[in-house]
Every structure is written in C-alpha cells, then in structure tokens.
Amino acid sequence: MLGLFSASVVMAQANKPVATTADGDKAAVESEDGIPVTDRLTIEKCGACHQQDEKGNMSRISWARTTPEGWSQAIKRMVRLNGLEITPDESRAVVKYLSTWHGLAPEEARPVMYLPEKRIVDEALIPNDSVRQACAACHAFAQPMSWRRSKTEWKLLQDLHVALYSQAEAQYRRPADPQPGAAPSAPGTPPVTNGQLALEFMQKAAPLHTVEWGNWRPRIRTPYLAGKWLVSAHLPGRGDYVGELTVAPGKSADEFVTGATLRSLSTGETLTRAGTGLVYGGYSWRGRSKGATPGAAPDDPNRETRETMWFAPDQKSGEGRWFWGEYNEFGFDVALTRAGTEPAILGVGPVLLKAGAKGAQVRIVGANLPSDLKPAEISLGEGVTVTRIVSASAGEAVVTADVAANAVPGRHDIGIRGATLAQALPVYAAIDYLKVVPETGLARLGGVKHPKGYGQFEALGYGNGADGKPGTPDDVKIGPVDVTWSIDEFMAVYNDDDKDFVGALSANALFTPASEGPNPNRRFGRNNYGEVWVVATAKTEKDKFGQPLTGRAYLVVTVPAYQRWDQPEVSQ
Numbered sequence: 046m047l048g049l050f051s052a053s054v055v056m057a058q059a060n061k062p063v064a065t066t067a068d069g070d071k072a073a074v075e076s077e078d079g080i081p082v083t084d085r086l087t088i089e090k091c092g093a094c095h096q097q098d099e100k101g102n103m104s105r106i107s108w109a110r111t112t113p114e115g116w117s118q119a120i121k122r123m124v125r126l127n128g129l130e131i132t133p134d135e136s137r138a139v140v141k142y143l144s145t146w147h148g149l150a151p152e153e154a155r156p157v158m159y160l161p162e163k164r165i166v167d168e169a170l171i172p173n174d175s176v177r178q179a180c181a182a183c184h185a186f187a188q189p190m191s192w193r194r195s196k197t198e199w200k201l202l203q204d205l206h207v208a209l210y211s212q213a214e215a216q217y218r219r220p221a222d223p224q225p226g227a228a229p230s231a232p233g234t235p236p237v238t239n240g241q242l243a244l245e246f247m248q249k250a251a252p253l254h255t256v257e258w259g260n261w262r263p264r265i266r267t268p269y270l271a272g273k274w275l276v277s278a279h280l281p282g283r284g285d286y287v288g289e290l291t292v293a294p295g296k297s298a299d300e301f302v303t304g305a306t307l308r309s310l311s312t313g314e315t316l317t318r319a320g321t322g323l324v325y326g327g328y329s330w331r332g333r334s335k336g337a338t339p340g341a342a343p344d345d346p347n348r349e350t351r352e353t354m355w356f357a358p359d360q361k362s363g364e365g366r367w368f369w370g371e372y373n374e375f376g377f378d379v380a381l382t383r384a385g386t387e388p389a390i391l392g393v394g395p396v397l398l399k400a401g402a403k404g405a406q407v408r409i410v411g412a413n414l415p416s417d418l419k420p421a422e423i424s425l426g427e428g429v430t431v432t433r434i435v436s437a438s439a440g441e442a443v444v445t446a447d448v449a450a451n452a453v454p455g456r457h458d459i460g461i462r463g464a465t466l467a468q469a470l471p472v473y474a475a476i477d478y479l480k481v482v483p484e485t486g487l488a489r490l491g492g493v494k495h496p497k498g499y500g501q502f503e504a505l506g507y508g509n510g511a512d513g514k515p516g517t518p519d520d521v522k523i524g525p526v527d528v529t530w531s532i533d534e535f536m537a538v539y540n541d542d543d544k545d546f547v548g549a550l551s552a553n554a555l556f557t558p559a560s561e562g563p564n565p566n567r568r569f570g571r572n573n574y575g576e577v578w579v580v581a582t583a584k585t586e587k588d589k590f591g592q593p594l595t596g597r598a599y600l601v602v603t604v605p606a607y608q609r610w611d612q613p614e615v616s617q
Contacts, residue, residue, distance in 0.1 A: 081102055086135060109192060112154060112161065113144040116139070153258065271292050275289060275389055275412055278367075280375075281376075282555055283344075283346065284309060305318040322352060333350065335347065343555075350376070351367070389413060390459055396408070398471065400452045400473065401449075407425065409423075414440065415461070426457025457469070476526065482502065486601070488547075490561040491558065500558075501554065505525060527585065530579070532547075534577060542568075544577050546564060
C-alpha cells in the first residue's frame, strides 16, 4: 500500500536524517511521535509496504490524519499506482477506522467542510498569493487543509507532487512575491520560492499533533444520533424550509435510516424524504435521501441527494448540505437541532420589516411553542413591538408588530419564553443595493452527449450600514427582493453576442445552458460557450435617483467537464 505514501518517490532529503528500508530504498526518519495503528484489517492490507515498528506505528500512515474523503482518495491511489488488492467492503472498513482514529477533530474539520459539501466558495483560508500559487493552482486549498501531517510528511508530500505532476516543480520553484514589510534579501542570496513558503505555512498551520486532536481523541465515541431533529433549511431559488428529521438506528452502530418532512415558508409546499446515513469519526455524516416522487426537472427538490453534515461534539446540533445535480449545483443548506420538550424557533415567514411600518404581520414557525402567548412574551428586537397575537399553536405563532421609525437596522433576534432564533428578522430603513449570489457562477453546456451544468441565482437586498458605504463589513443583509431577471452581454470579445447563445434564464433565476458542440448559427460555427452578466432589476425598490435598483453576477458558460474525480463510495 503505497501511492500517497509511496517509497518509490520518497528520496533522501537534504538536511533530513535518512534510513534504509528493507528493500534498499532511502526514507526520511520521523522525529515526531506517530499515532499507532491498531486495526487488524488496516494492518493486514497496508502492512506489506508500511512496516510497523515496536510502538505500533506504521510508516507514513501513523504520521498523517485526514477526512473520510482524504483516506478514500489515498486508498484509490494505492490501488491505481501500487497494485493494492482490496474489496469495496474492506476499503470502507479501513476508511471508517482511519477516519475515526487517524482523522480530524470536529474543530479541525469544520472550516473545510465546504469541500465534501461540494460548495463553490471564495476560499478565505489562503494566507497569501505564494501559498495560493503553490497549493491552490490545481485544486481547492481545502484539499491540503483537510490533512494534518508531521513536518517530514509535508515535505514528502511536496516531493510526491513533483514526482507525479509535471507542473508542480515549476509552481514550487517560482520565486515568491516579496512579503509586505519584509527586508530585501542580501545580494547573491537565493530567492525564496513559493514552495518554501507553502511548506513552512503547512507545517505550522496543519501539524500532526494539535490541541484540538489531543482533546478530541479521548472523547471519540459511537454516535448517538437516533431520535427527532428540527430542521431549518434554505434552497436557493425556492427559499426557506422548516421541518423534522427522524433518525433511526441502521445495520450497525454508525449507520442510520432517516425520514424527513420539510415545509416551504414561501409556498406551504410539503416535501417528504427517506434515506440512509453513515457517520465517520463520531460526527461526520455522509448519506443519501430522496423524495417520495422525484420529478424530472433538474431543480426538483424531491430528487435524490447526497448528504454531508457536521455534528457538534455534544451531538445536539448539526449543519451541512444536501445536494444533487451532475455538478452538485443544487442543494439545501441545512441546520439541525435535536428536538426536546422546550420551545424552539425554526424560522420566520418571508417578511422584511421596514422602519416606521405599522401592523406588519410576522409568522414565527417552531416546535413546542406555547399556545397561551401574550404580546409581551415575544421579543423581536429593539424598536419592534408586538401589538397583537393573531394565532398561536405549538408549531406556529402569527403576530402583528409596529416598527419604530428609528428602529435599529439589522437582523434582529426572535425570542419566545427563552427560545431564541438569532439574526432571523430583517429590519431596515432602506434597501441601498442589490447583490446577486453567487457573485461568480459557472455553468456547463450539455444535453447531447454530456449532462448540463445549471446555475441558480438569488437577489438579496442590502443596507449600507453605519458608514453609509456599500460593500463594507457593516452592511446589513436584508433579504430576498422581488426582481425581474435578464441576461446581458459581458464585453470580452468584440461582436461575439454570447448572450444570444449561452442559454436561458427562468423567472426564478435558474440558468439552463445551451447544447454542447459547434453551433452553425453562430459566427465561425463556434460552440455555445461564453461570458455574460446575470442581471436582477428590482420591481419596486428604487435608488436615490428614482431608478430601479439593479444587481448583477458574472457567469461563465463553458464546455462539459470531460473528466471528473470524486469519492461517491464514501457516502451511503
């Protein structure tokens, strides 16, 4: 079992102590304590190449920790490059063991969950352009940040990249940009390279032994997730949902059977879903579920989804994404809270409260809510006064409220007898600008020989905040705004008219790309790829000049992904 840990690409390193292995290869000697491997199957499958020492450490494996996806990727590489023979069931068992006892602590995994959740995000983890060029030119930076390694292992990983990928050496050897405030190098000093800076950063930012892992390792236990969970979810293009998730024990202690009921706060539509889940490391959920009658529409929320969720160490809350689509472009953003007997607030009906409004109706959805509510028992934040209880039941309270002219703008907390939903109720004086999200989108042509990759957009209203300037950290996210949608030309190539060929945008901002392949109706018979603006125009909100507010997002429509990498076997 070699590959990611292959001795065939591990050469003696300058300034590193080395030892000779049984087959005569040179390998770097570890100076850090390893994590012993105790699983019989892992030892059996990996031990032929990864020798075990007197402490139970297996070479290479004992000095690395990662996610289920990381270990699955490593095993695939062993099979591909080094002839490892392992069955799917054996592979899953090894991944389960390594993800638990050679995995990440929940606090280490949470910042990089967007990678297994298949989100497209602007990565905030990258410290500078040198590290970006060295580590994120070919894959997400969350890929290396999903690992913890000894210093020696981080250096060997760089060597592996140089051995396997021709472009890696050029990336690593490229001189780094001068760091802000750094003194100039002395004449004749070799330039610091991107590879050096990246290695130093990873050795410090993602070491093998951390406080988080030290605290988590003795707490690892069998997940106890069976029971009822309260669900708050958002589906771009369709709005907010609330409901319940029932989790029942499955075939083994870390496998579960699920049933969910979700209700749209916008339309009242009810969805029912059934599925299964598998938990790695006591907290990391991978599963699948589908609706009772999955439809044919690409954005149908009843379609089969993959589920990736992170559960808090106390197993009282969880969060994640239930996603689908050929490019994982559709998905619910999900938050879970373990159901109890106390009141809980899950969401608020689609409402934006404007300063000075009188008699505004607010629908609060939850569980175990008191039916004998009085106006004074409901808090909607400073400047918002509940004037009347329209109706109250265990699942919903409808109230009317007055908003003071000087009410504090922002997203207010909602409170009912000790239950709180933070930052749930938007209060605003004015909508100053629109933001179309995602601000940068990617769609892929298809429909003939390859599947289409769709794009889903939303228009959100924002207030400028205390500084009066748009696009600054104190801006107030108000919420969805009623808009009309259109596509406009992005002026990249003269006279290419991309907007006429790339695809179409629906009334709810679902972009459907055109077909792949040459188009005889297009100049030079080109493919339907191109770059466009996705434009939202507010129906009622105006700017200071009396013109409708507008916002736009940049969309690239490109060719199909002809080759893809994935680890679906990690999921149920």
